[in-house]
Amino acid sequence: MVLSSSHRCSDLAATGSLAAAVAEHLKIGDVVLLDGPIGAGKTHFVSALAAALGSSDQVTSPTYTIMHYYEASAGQLLHVDAYRLSGIGEYRDLGMDELAPEAITAVEWGERVAGAHPEHLSLRFAFVAGDDDARSVTIKASGSRWQSVVGTTQEAT
Ligand SMILES: Nc1ncnc2c1ncn2[C@@H]1O[C@H](COP(=O)(O)OP(=O)(O)O)[C@@H](O)[C@H]1O
Numbered sequence: 001m002v003l004s005s006s007h008r009c010s011d012l013a014a015t016g017s018l019a020a021a022v023a024e025h026l027k028i029g030d031v032v033l034l035d036g037p038i039g040a041g042k043t044h045f046v047s048a049l050a051a052a053l054g055s056s057d058q059v060t061s062p063t064y065t066i067m068h069y070y071e072a073s074a075g076q077l078l079h080v081d082a083y084r085l086s087g088i089g090e091y092r093d094l095g096m097d098e099l100a101p102e103a104i105t106a107v108e109w110g111e112r113v114a115g116a117h118p119e120h121l122s123l124r125f126a127f128v129a130g131d132d133d134a135r136s137v138t139i140k141a142s143g144s145r146w147q148s149v150v151g152t153t154q155e156a157t
């Protein structure tokens with residue numbers, strides 16, 4: 001079953017609230033894939049996610065390092081940027097798919113590696129025409145694990 005919800009985040013704080021609502025459901029082994037154009041808010045979302053997960057680590061884009069780890073109360077948050085990866089083969093060659101069971105994983109440009117994580121929550125960020133501060137976010141769930149998460153975030157924002 002695929003379930004989706006759409007959110008309009010009218011400013012940075014609203015995107016942060018959505019991240020906090022998602023964070024409430026996350027546990028070790030979960031994978032969140034983030035997509036959308038450069039500047040759409042993927043890194044900002046991960047930053048708010050890390051804070052909501054109890055991390056005081058500074059979140060920056062792992063565009064060049066490919067991955068960052070942050071210490072959170074629930075365990076480690078693995079932040080990946082797949083932008084510079086040639087594809088899922090390189091992701092697997094680096095052993096990144098094998099790290100996911102030990103952490104909560106958030107992957108920017110996640111669509112590129114979705115095949116390595118059949119069970120995932122997907123978030124698509126888009127600009128809103130005529131409003132520089134707003135973003136639209138569509139959350140998609142596959143399977144019963146993520147169904148309840150989408151249902152609850154729908155109520156939260
Ligand atoms: N509602 C919003 N949600 C997220 N980011 C926003 C929002 N409004 C404006 N922004 C700005 O958009 C930019 C998003 O950058 P970033 O999170 O690095 O995007 P990405 O990782 O998708 O390339 C930041 O400069 C942020 O301040």
Ligand SMILES: [Mg+2]
Nearest residue numbers: 042043061108
């Ligand atoms: Mg980014």
